[in-house]
Amino acid sequence: MKKKGNTCIVGLTWGDEAKGKIVDILAAEHDIVVRYNGGNNAGHTVAFEGETYKLHVVPSGLFHANATCVIGGGVVVDPKALVDEIVRHEGKAAGLRQRLLVSSRAHTIWPWHTRLEALSEKHQGKGKIGTTLRGIGPAYADKANRVHAIRMGEFLAPEHLRAKIERIVENRNLVFTKVFGEEPMSAAAVWAEYEPLGKTLAPMIADTTAYLLRAAAEGKRILFEGAQGTLLDIDHGTYPYVTSSSASAAGIWPGSGVPSRAIGQILGVVKAYTTRVGEGPFPTELRNALGDQIREQGHEYGTTTGRPRRCGWLDTFAIRYAARLNAVDGIVITLLDVLSGLAELKICTGYTVDGRPVAEFPDDPTVLERARPVLETLEPWSEKLTAARQLKDLPRAARAYVKRVEEAVGAPVRIISVGPDREQTIFRR
Protein backbone atom coordinates (compact mmCIF):
# COMPACT_ATOMS: atom_id res chain seq x y z
CA MET A 1 0.00 0.00 0.00
CA LYS A 2 1.15 3.49 -0.78
CA LYS A 3 1.94 5.68 2.24
CA LYS A 4 -0.82 8.18 2.58
CA GLY A 5 -0.26 9.99 5.85
CA ASN A 6 -2.97 9.51 8.41
CA THR A 7 -5.57 6.79 7.97
CA CYS A 8 -8.75 5.74 9.73
CA ILE A 9 -10.06 2.19 9.83
CA VAL A 10 -13.75 2.11 10.70
CA GLY A 11 -16.38 -0.64 10.68
CA LEU A 12 -19.34 0.06 8.40
CA THR A 13 -21.79 -2.43 9.91
CA TRP A 14 -22.41 -3.92 13.38
CA GLY A 15 -18.78 -4.66 14.27
CA ASP A 16 -16.45 -7.62 13.79
CA GLU A 17 -15.61 -6.66 10.21
CA ALA A 18 -11.95 -7.71 10.78
CA LYS A 19 -10.78 -4.19 11.58
CA GLY A 20 -8.06 -5.64 13.81
CA LYS A 21 -6.45 -7.55 10.95
CA ILE A 22 -6.43 -4.45 8.72
CA VAL A 23 -5.08 -2.18 11.48
CA ASP A 24 -2.28 -4.66 12.15
CA ILE A 25 -1.31 -4.63 8.46
CA LEU A 26 -1.47 -0.85 8.05
CA ALA A 27 0.34 -0.22 11.35
CA ALA A 28 3.55 -1.21 9.53
CA GLU A 29 3.41 2.06 7.60
CA HIS A 30 2.25 4.35 10.41
CA ASP A 31 4.10 5.71 13.45
CA ILE A 32 1.18 5.79 15.87
CA VAL A 33 -1.97 3.69 16.25
CA VAL A 34 -4.85 5.26 18.21
CA ARG A 35 -8.00 3.61 19.59
CA TYR A 36 -10.58 6.35 19.89
CA ASN A 37 -13.84 4.77 21.11
CA GLY A 38 -15.40 1.90 23.02
CA GLY A 39 -13.63 -0.28 25.54
CA ASN A 40 -13.10 -3.98 26.10
CA ASN A 41 -16.47 -4.71 24.49
CA ALA A 42 -14.35 -4.85 21.33
CA GLY A 43 -12.58 -8.00 20.26
CA HIS A 44 -10.04 -7.46 17.49
CA THR A 45 -8.18 -10.44 16.06
CA VAL A 46 -4.69 -10.35 14.58
CA ALA A 47 -3.06 -13.45 13.04
CA PHE A 48 0.48 -13.93 11.78
CA GLU A 49 3.24 -16.56 11.81
CA GLY A 50 0.73 -19.24 12.76
CA GLU A 51 -0.47 -17.51 15.94
CA THR A 52 -3.76 -15.71 16.68
CA TYR A 53 -4.02 -12.80 19.12
CA LYS A 54 -7.21 -11.32 20.53
CA LEU A 55 -7.12 -7.67 21.53
CA HIS A 56 -9.81 -5.81 23.43
CA VAL A 57 -8.54 -2.38 24.38
CA VAL A 58 -4.85 -2.17 23.40
CA PRO A 59 -4.58 -0.87 19.80
CA SER A 60 -4.06 -3.61 17.20
CA GLY A 61 -0.74 -2.04 16.16
CA LEU A 62 1.01 -3.42 19.27
CA PHE A 63 2.96 -6.10 17.39
CA HIS A 64 4.90 -3.51 15.41
CA ALA A 65 7.84 -2.53 17.62
CA ASN A 66 8.10 0.92 16.02
CA ALA A 67 4.47 1.86 16.56
CA THR A 68 3.40 3.96 19.52
CA CYS A 69 0.00 2.74 20.71
CA VAL A 70 -2.41 5.30 22.12
CA ILE A 71 -5.64 4.71 24.00
CA GLY A 72 -7.47 7.98 23.41
CA GLY A 73 -9.72 9.97 25.70
CA GLY A 74 -12.87 8.65 23.99
CA VAL A 75 -12.18 5.11 25.20
CA VAL A 76 -13.54 3.73 28.48
CA VAL A 77 -10.77 1.75 30.14
CA ASP A 78 -11.29 -1.21 32.44
CA PRO A 79 -7.95 -1.06 34.30
CA LYS A 80 -8.06 -4.75 35.11
CA ALA A 81 -8.74 -5.78 31.50
CA LEU A 82 -6.00 -3.43 30.27
CA VAL A 83 -3.34 -4.75 32.65
CA ASP A 84 -4.35 -8.35 31.83
CA GLU A 85 -3.97 -7.60 28.15
CA ILE A 86 -0.59 -5.92 28.51
CA VAL A 87 0.73 -8.86 30.54
CA ARG A 88 -0.72 -11.40 28.10
CA HIS A 89 0.84 -9.88 24.99
CA GLU A 90 4.02 -8.09 26.04
CA GLY A 91 6.13 -11.18 25.33
CA LYS A 92 5.28 -10.83 21.66
CA ALA A 93 4.90 -7.02 21.64
CA ALA A 94 8.42 -5.86 22.46
CA GLY A 95 8.67 -2.85 24.75
CA LEU A 96 4.89 -2.45 24.92
CA ARG A 97 4.85 -0.66 28.29
CA GLN A 98 7.27 1.98 26.94
CA ARG A 99 5.23 2.66 23.81
CA LEU A 100 1.69 2.46 25.14
CA LEU A 101 0.09 5.75 26.18
CA VAL A 102 -3.27 5.92 27.94
CA SER A 103 -5.12 9.21 27.88
CA SER A 104 -5.47 10.90 31.25
CA ARG A 105 -8.91 11.96 29.94
CA ALA A 106 -10.14 8.41 29.28
CA HIS A 107 -12.93 7.36 31.62
CA THR A 108 -12.73 4.14 33.58
CA ILE A 109 -14.85 1.04 34.16
CA TRP A 110 -15.31 -0.27 37.70
CA PRO A 111 -16.99 -3.30 39.30
CA TRP A 112 -20.13 -1.24 40.02
CA HIS A 113 -20.51 -0.63 36.28
CA THR A 114 -20.37 -4.28 35.25
CA ARG A 115 -22.61 -5.29 38.14
CA LEU A 116 -25.18 -2.62 37.37
CA GLU A 117 -25.24 -3.60 33.71
CA ALA A 118 -25.74 -7.28 34.52
CA LEU A 119 -28.67 -6.42 36.81
CA SER A 120 -30.18 -4.04 34.28
CA GLU A 121 -29.97 -6.49 31.36
CA LYS A 122 -31.46 -9.23 33.56
CA HIS A 123 -34.34 -7.04 34.64
CA GLN A 124 -35.02 -5.97 31.05
CA GLY A 125 -35.69 -9.60 30.12
CA LYS A 126 -36.83 -9.73 26.50
CA GLY A 127 -36.28 -5.99 26.11
CA LYS A 128 -32.54 -6.29 26.78
CA ILE A 129 -29.90 -4.78 24.45
CA GLY A 130 -27.77 -7.92 24.46
CA THR A 131 -24.64 -6.06 25.52
CA THR A 132 -21.20 -7.57 26.08
CA LEU A 133 -21.67 -7.00 29.86
CA ARG A 134 -18.33 -5.21 30.09
CA GLY A 135 -19.78 -2.14 31.87
CA ILE A 136 -19.52 0.04 28.78
CA GLY A 137 -22.96 1.69 28.93
CA PRO A 138 -22.85 2.50 32.68
CA ALA A 139 -19.30 3.92 32.34
CA TYR A 140 -20.27 6.24 29.47
CA ALA A 141 -23.46 7.17 31.35
CA ASP A 142 -21.35 8.19 34.35
CA LYS A 143 -19.06 10.16 32.04
CA ALA A 144 -22.02 12.12 30.70
CA ASN A 145 -23.48 12.49 34.19
CA ARG A 146 -20.09 13.61 35.64
CA VAL A 147 -20.96 13.10 39.33
CA HIS A 148 -19.61 9.55 39.77
CA ALA A 149 -17.08 9.43 36.96
CA ILE A 150 -13.39 8.64 37.28
CA ARG A 151 -10.81 9.45 34.61
CA MET A 152 -7.49 7.66 34.13
CA GLY A 153 -5.60 10.75 35.27
CA GLU A 154 -7.06 10.33 38.76
CA PHE A 155 -4.88 7.26 39.31
CA LEU A 156 -2.01 9.75 39.57
CA ALA A 157 -3.51 11.10 42.83
CA PRO A 158 -4.23 7.86 44.75
CA GLU A 159 -5.35 9.41 48.05
CA HIS A 160 -7.89 11.58 46.29
CA LEU A 161 -9.04 8.56 44.27
CA ARG A 162 -9.43 6.33 47.32
CA ALA A 163 -11.70 8.86 49.01
CA LYS A 164 -13.68 9.33 45.80
CA ILE A 165 -14.21 5.58 45.43
CA GLU A 166 -15.60 5.46 48.98
CA ARG A 167 -18.11 8.18 48.11
CA ILE A 168 -19.11 6.53 44.84
CA VAL A 169 -19.50 3.05 46.34
CA GLU A 170 -21.61 4.49 49.16
CA ASN A 171 -23.92 5.99 46.56
CA ARG A 172 -23.96 2.93 44.25
CA ASN A 173 -24.77 0.71 47.23
CA LEU A 174 -28.04 2.60 47.63
CA VAL A 175 -28.94 1.43 44.13
CA PHE A 176 -27.76 -2.15 44.69
CA THR A 177 -29.57 -2.57 48.02
CA LYS A 178 -32.67 -0.38 47.69
CA VAL A 179 -33.48 -0.73 43.98
CA PHE A 180 -32.30 -4.26 43.24
CA GLY A 181 -32.43 -5.76 46.77
CA GLU A 182 -28.84 -6.98 46.37
CA GLU A 183 -25.86 -7.04 48.70
CA PRO A 184 -23.74 -3.87 49.02
CA MET A 185 -20.19 -3.86 47.68
CA SER A 186 -17.06 -3.02 49.65
CA ALA A 187 -15.08 0.09 48.73
CA ALA A 188 -12.07 -1.29 50.62
CA ALA A 189 -12.10 -4.47 48.52
CA VAL A 190 -12.33 -2.44 45.30
CA TRP A 191 -9.43 -0.25 46.38
CA ALA A 192 -7.31 -3.24 47.40
CA GLU A 193 -7.70 -4.64 43.90
CA TYR A 194 -7.40 -1.40 41.91
CA GLU A 195 -4.62 0.47 43.71
CA PRO A 196 -1.93 -1.90 42.34
CA LEU A 197 -3.49 -1.70 38.87
CA GLY A 198 -3.26 2.08 39.04
CA LYS A 199 0.42 1.81 40.01
CA THR A 200 1.09 -0.46 37.04
CA LEU A 201 -0.65 1.90 34.63
CA ALA A 202 0.57 5.23 36.06
CA PRO A 203 3.74 5.46 33.89
CA MET A 204 1.59 5.08 30.75
CA ILE A 205 -0.95 7.79 31.63
CA ALA A 206 -0.38 10.95 29.59
CA ASP A 207 -1.98 13.94 27.92
CA THR A 208 -2.38 12.07 24.66
CA THR A 209 -4.23 14.94 22.98
CA ALA A 210 -1.14 17.15 23.32
CA TYR A 211 1.05 14.23 22.23
CA LEU A 212 -1.02 13.52 19.10
CA LEU A 213 -1.35 17.16 18.07
CA ARG A 214 2.43 17.52 18.34
CA ALA A 215 2.98 14.29 16.41
CA ALA A 216 0.56 15.39 13.67
CA ALA A 217 2.35 18.75 13.37
CA GLU A 218 5.67 16.92 13.04
CA GLY A 219 4.29 14.87 10.17
CA LYS A 220 4.14 11.56 12.05
CA ARG A 221 1.70 9.15 10.44
CA ILE A 222 -1.27 8.30 12.62
CA LEU A 223 -3.60 5.33 12.17
CA PHE A 224 -6.98 5.62 13.89
CA GLU A 225 -8.60 2.35 14.95
CA GLY A 226 -12.37 2.36 15.28
CA ALA A 227 -14.04 -0.20 17.50
CA GLN A 228 -17.53 -1.62 16.87
CA GLY A 229 -19.08 -0.25 13.68
CA THR A 230 -21.13 2.59 12.25
CA LEU A 231 -24.47 0.83 12.73
CA LEU A 232 -23.60 0.52 16.45
CA ASP A 233 -22.77 4.25 16.73
CA ILE A 234 -24.68 5.92 19.58
CA ASP A 235 -25.90 8.75 17.31
CA HIS A 236 -25.97 7.29 13.81
CA GLY A 237 -26.53 3.57 14.44
CA THR A 238 -29.63 1.45 14.93
CA TYR A 239 -30.52 3.04 18.28
CA PRO A 240 -31.29 1.76 20.92
CA TYR A 241 -29.52 -1.43 19.79
CA VAL A 242 -26.15 0.28 19.64
CA THR A 243 -23.13 0.71 21.84
CA SER A 244 -22.62 3.82 23.98
CA SER A 245 -19.85 5.55 22.01
CA SER A 246 -19.22 7.17 18.64
CA ALA A 247 -18.28 4.06 16.70
CA SER A 248 -18.16 5.78 13.31
CA ALA A 249 -15.39 8.08 12.09
CA ALA A 250 -17.40 10.84 13.82
CA GLY A 251 -15.74 9.64 17.03
CA ILE A 252 -12.17 10.39 15.95
CA TRP A 253 -12.08 14.07 16.84
CA PRO A 254 -13.68 13.86 20.31
CA GLY A 255 -12.08 10.49 20.98
CA SER A 256 -8.49 11.43 20.18
CA GLY A 257 -8.34 15.22 20.13
CA VAL A 258 -7.07 15.13 16.54
CA PRO A 259 -9.31 17.27 14.30
CA SER A 260 -10.90 15.43 11.40
CA ARG A 261 -9.09 17.68 8.91
CA ALA A 262 -5.88 15.95 9.89
CA ILE A 263 -7.13 12.55 8.70
CA GLY A 264 -5.78 11.59 5.30
CA GLN A 265 -7.99 8.73 4.23
CA ILE A 266 -10.87 6.84 5.74
CA LEU A 267 -11.25 3.17 4.92
CA GLY A 268 -14.54 1.50 5.80
CA VAL A 269 -14.39 -2.23 6.52
CA VAL A 270 -17.15 -4.70 5.65
CA LYS A 271 -17.33 -8.45 5.58
CA ALA A 272 -18.39 -10.11 2.34
CA TYR A 273 -21.64 -10.89 4.19
CA THR A 274 -23.19 -9.28 7.27
CA THR A 275 -23.15 -10.31 10.92
CA ARG A 276 -24.57 -8.94 14.12
CA VAL A 277 -24.20 -9.98 17.80
CA GLY A 278 -26.78 -9.07 20.41
CA GLU A 279 -30.34 -7.89 19.87
CA GLY A 280 -31.77 -5.47 17.32
CA PRO A 281 -33.10 -5.35 13.75
CA PHE A 282 -31.09 -7.08 11.02
CA PRO A 283 -32.99 -7.00 7.70
CA THR A 284 -30.77 -9.43 5.75
CA GLU A 285 -30.49 -12.04 8.52
CA LEU A 286 -30.66 -15.66 7.34
CA ARG A 287 -32.39 -17.70 10.01
CA ASN A 288 -31.94 -20.93 8.07
CA ALA A 289 -29.39 -23.52 6.98
CA LEU A 290 -27.57 -21.01 4.77
CA GLY A 291 -27.10 -18.67 7.74
CA ASP A 292 -25.80 -21.64 9.75
CA GLN A 293 -23.43 -22.58 6.92
CA ILE A 294 -21.99 -19.04 6.82
CA ARG A 295 -21.60 -19.08 10.63
CA GLU A 296 -19.67 -22.36 10.52
CA GLN A 297 -17.52 -21.47 7.49
CA GLY A 298 -16.73 -18.06 8.95
CA HIS A 299 -16.31 -19.29 12.57
CA GLU A 300 -18.77 -16.57 13.50
CA TYR A 301 -18.62 -16.72 17.27
CA GLY A 302 -17.91 -13.54 19.25
CA THR A 303 -14.28 -12.69 20.00
CA THR A 304 -15.25 -11.12 23.34
CA THR A 305 -18.24 -13.14 24.56
CA GLY A 306 -18.17 -16.30 22.42
CA ARG A 307 -21.83 -15.75 21.45
CA PRO A 308 -22.88 -17.12 18.03
CA ARG A 309 -23.09 -14.22 15.59
CA ARG A 310 -26.26 -13.76 13.56
CA CYS A 311 -25.38 -14.06 9.85
CA GLY A 312 -27.01 -12.77 6.67
CA TRP A 313 -26.48 -11.44 3.15
CA LEU A 314 -24.31 -8.42 2.55
CA ASP A 315 -26.46 -5.36 3.15
CA THR A 316 -25.13 -2.81 0.67
CA PHE A 317 -28.08 -0.52 1.39
CA ALA A 318 -27.01 -0.10 5.02
CA ILE A 319 -23.34 0.03 3.98
CA ARG A 320 -24.01 2.76 1.44
CA TYR A 321 -25.51 4.83 4.26
CA ALA A 322 -22.49 4.12 6.48
CA ALA A 323 -20.03 4.86 3.67
CA ARG A 324 -21.62 8.28 3.09
CA LEU A 325 -21.76 9.05 6.80
CA ASN A 326 -18.05 8.30 7.23
CA ALA A 327 -17.07 9.96 3.94
CA VAL A 328 -15.01 6.87 3.13
CA ASP A 329 -12.29 7.06 0.51
CA GLY A 330 -12.54 3.36 -0.05
CA ILE A 331 -13.77 0.10 1.41
CA VAL A 332 -12.11 -3.08 2.56
CA ILE A 333 -13.94 -6.38 1.95
CA THR A 334 -12.96 -9.13 4.36
CA LEU A 335 -13.78 -12.83 4.74
CA LEU A 336 -14.51 -13.15 1.02
CA ASP A 337 -13.17 -16.73 1.25
CA VAL A 338 -16.06 -17.66 3.55
CA LEU A 339 -18.55 -17.38 0.68
CA SER A 340 -16.89 -20.21 -1.31
CA GLY A 341 -19.16 -23.19 -1.79
CA LEU A 342 -22.52 -21.58 -1.02
CA ALA A 343 -25.35 -22.91 -3.19
CA GLU A 344 -26.69 -19.40 -3.72
CA LEU A 345 -25.35 -15.89 -3.30
CA LYS A 346 -27.28 -12.66 -2.82
CA ILE A 347 -26.75 -9.06 -1.80
CA CYS A 348 -29.28 -6.58 -0.51
CA THR A 349 -29.55 -3.36 -2.51
CA GLY A 350 -32.56 -1.71 -0.86
CA TYR A 351 -35.44 -2.17 1.55
CA THR A 352 -39.19 -2.21 1.27
CA VAL A 353 -41.27 -1.23 4.26
CA ASP A 354 -44.95 -2.21 4.26
CA GLY A 355 -44.55 -3.11 0.59
CA ARG A 356 -43.05 0.21 -0.53
CA PRO A 357 -39.41 0.90 -1.35
CA VAL A 358 -37.65 3.30 1.01
CA ALA A 359 -35.22 5.99 -0.16
CA GLU A 360 -33.02 6.19 2.93
CA PHE A 361 -31.73 3.81 5.62
CA PRO A 362 -34.50 4.05 8.25
CA ASP A 363 -33.91 6.30 11.26
CA ASP A 364 -36.82 4.73 13.18
CA PRO A 365 -36.14 1.33 14.82
CA THR A 366 -39.75 0.22 14.44
CA VAL A 367 -39.51 0.93 10.69
CA LEU A 368 -36.19 -0.92 10.45
CA GLU A 369 -37.85 -3.90 12.20
CA ARG A 370 -40.38 -4.03 9.36
CA ALA A 371 -37.83 -3.54 6.56
CA ARG A 372 -37.61 -6.37 4.03
CA PRO A 373 -34.47 -6.64 1.91
CA VAL A 374 -34.54 -6.20 -1.86
CA LEU A 375 -32.20 -9.01 -2.90
CA GLU A 376 -30.13 -9.36 -6.04
CA THR A 377 -28.83 -12.79 -7.03
CA LEU A 378 -25.19 -13.12 -8.01
CA GLU A 379 -23.25 -16.09 -9.30
CA PRO A 380 -21.74 -18.21 -6.50
CA TRP A 381 -18.32 -19.84 -6.75
CA SER A 382 -16.93 -23.06 -5.33
CA GLU A 383 -13.16 -22.43 -5.55
CA LYS A 384 -11.20 -21.74 -2.37
CA LEU A 385 -9.83 -18.19 -2.28
CA THR A 386 -7.28 -18.26 0.54
CA ALA A 387 -4.24 -18.54 -1.78
CA ALA A 388 -5.19 -15.49 -3.89
CA ARG A 389 -2.78 -12.54 -3.58
CA GLN A 390 -3.91 -10.48 -6.55
CA LEU A 391 -7.31 -9.71 -7.95
CA LYS A 392 -6.60 -11.84 -11.01
CA ASP A 393 -6.10 -14.90 -8.78
CA LEU A 394 -9.79 -14.78 -7.80
CA PRO A 395 -12.35 -16.79 -9.81
CA ARG A 396 -14.41 -14.72 -12.23
CA ALA A 397 -17.57 -14.90 -10.09
CA ALA A 398 -15.70 -13.60 -7.01
CA ARG A 399 -14.30 -10.70 -9.02
CA ALA A 400 -17.80 -9.93 -10.29
CA TYR A 401 -19.05 -9.99 -6.68
CA VAL A 402 -16.42 -7.44 -5.62
CA LYS A 403 -17.24 -5.22 -8.60
CA ARG A 404 -20.97 -5.34 -7.86
CA VAL A 405 -20.39 -4.45 -4.19
CA GLU A 406 -18.24 -1.52 -5.24
CA GLU A 407 -21.05 -0.20 -7.48
CA ALA A 408 -23.79 -0.80 -4.95
CA VAL A 409 -21.89 0.87 -2.08
CA GLY A 410 -20.56 3.68 -4.25
CA ALA A 411 -16.93 3.46 -3.09
CA PRO A 412 -13.84 1.74 -4.52
CA VAL A 413 -12.59 -1.51 -2.96
CA ARG A 414 -8.99 -0.95 -1.81
CA ILE A 415 -8.22 -4.15 0.07
CA ILE A 416 -9.70 -7.66 -0.08
CA SER A 417 -9.07 -10.19 2.68
CA VAL A 418 -9.21 -13.90 1.87
CA GLY A 419 -8.12 -15.40 5.19
CA PRO A 420 -7.31 -14.38 8.78
CA ASP A 421 -3.54 -14.18 8.28
CA ARG A 422 -1.69 -10.96 7.40
CA GLU A 423 -0.49 -12.62 4.21
CA GLN A 424 -3.96 -13.55 3.01
CA THR A 425 -4.63 -10.11 1.64
CA ILE A 426 -5.07 -8.49 -1.78
CA PHE A 427 -4.15 -4.79 -2.20
CA ARG A 428 -5.53 -2.74 -5.06
CA ARG A 429 -4.06 0.42 -6.39
Ligand code: GDP
Ligand atom coordinates in the same frame (compact mmCIF):
# COMPACT_ATOMS: atom_id res chain seq x y z
P1 GDP B 1 -12.92 -6.90 14.42
O1 GDP B 1 -13.65 -6.79 15.70
O2 GDP B 1 -13.48 -6.00 13.36
O3 GDP B 1 -11.43 -6.71 14.56
O4 GDP B 1 -13.13 -8.38 13.91
P2 GDP B 1 -13.03 -9.74 14.80
O5 GDP B 1 -11.59 -10.02 15.07
O6 GDP B 1 -13.96 -9.69 15.94
O7 GDP B 1 -13.65 -10.79 13.81
C1 GDP B 1 -13.07 -11.11 12.58
C2 GDP B 1 -12.74 -12.61 12.55
O8 GDP B 1 -12.48 -13.02 11.22
C3 GDP B 1 -11.50 -12.97 13.33
O9 GDP B 1 -11.65 -14.26 13.86
C4 GDP B 1 -10.41 -12.96 12.26
O10 GDP B 1 -9.29 -13.78 12.58
C5 GDP B 1 -11.16 -13.52 11.08
N1 GDP B 1 -10.72 -13.04 9.77
C6 GDP B 1 -10.23 -11.82 9.44
N2 GDP B 1 -10.11 -11.69 8.10
C7 GDP B 1 -10.52 -12.87 7.58
C8 GDP B 1 -10.67 -13.36 6.25
O11 GDP B 1 -10.42 -12.68 5.26
N3 GDP B 1 -11.14 -14.62 6.11
C9 GDP B 1 -11.46 -15.40 7.17
N4 GDP B 1 -11.93 -16.63 6.92
N5 GDP B 1 -11.37 -14.97 8.44
C10 GDP B 1 -10.91 -13.72 8.64
Ligand code: IMO
Ligand atom coordinates in the same frame (compact mmCIF):
# COMPACT_ATOMS: atom_id res chain seq x y z
P1 IMO C 1 -15.66 -4.93 17.67
O1 IMO C 1 -14.77 -3.76 17.90
C1 IMO C 1 -19.69 -6.56 17.57
C2 IMO C 1 -22.56 -4.94 20.44
C3 IMO C 1 -23.08 -5.87 21.51
C4 IMO C 1 -24.47 -5.30 21.71
C5 IMO C 1 -24.24 -3.80 21.55
C6 IMO C 1 -24.06 -3.06 22.87
O2 IMO C 1 -15.04 -6.24 18.00
O3 IMO C 1 -16.23 -4.89 16.30
P2 IMO C 1 -22.06 -2.91 24.61
O4 IMO C 1 -21.39 -3.97 25.41
O5 IMO C 1 -21.13 -2.17 23.71
O6 IMO C 1 -22.91 -2.00 25.43
O7 IMO C 1 -23.09 -3.72 23.66
O8 IMO C 1 -23.06 -3.66 20.78
N1 IMO C 1 -21.09 -4.82 20.36
C7 IMO C 1 -20.34 -5.38 19.40
N2 IMO C 1 -20.69 -6.19 18.38
N3 IMO C 1 -18.42 -6.15 17.69
C8 IMO C 1 -18.06 -5.32 18.69
O9 IMO C 1 -16.82 -4.76 18.76
C9 IMO C 1 -19.03 -4.92 19.62
N4 IMO C 1 -19.02 -4.14 20.72
C10 IMO C 1 -20.28 -4.07 21.15
O10 IMO C 1 -23.11 -7.20 21.06
O11 IMO C 1 -25.30 -5.70 20.64
Ligand code: MG
Ligand atom coordinates in the same frame (compact mmCIF):
# COMPACT_ATOMS: atom_id res chain seq x y z
MG1 MG D 1 -14.64 -8.00 17.05
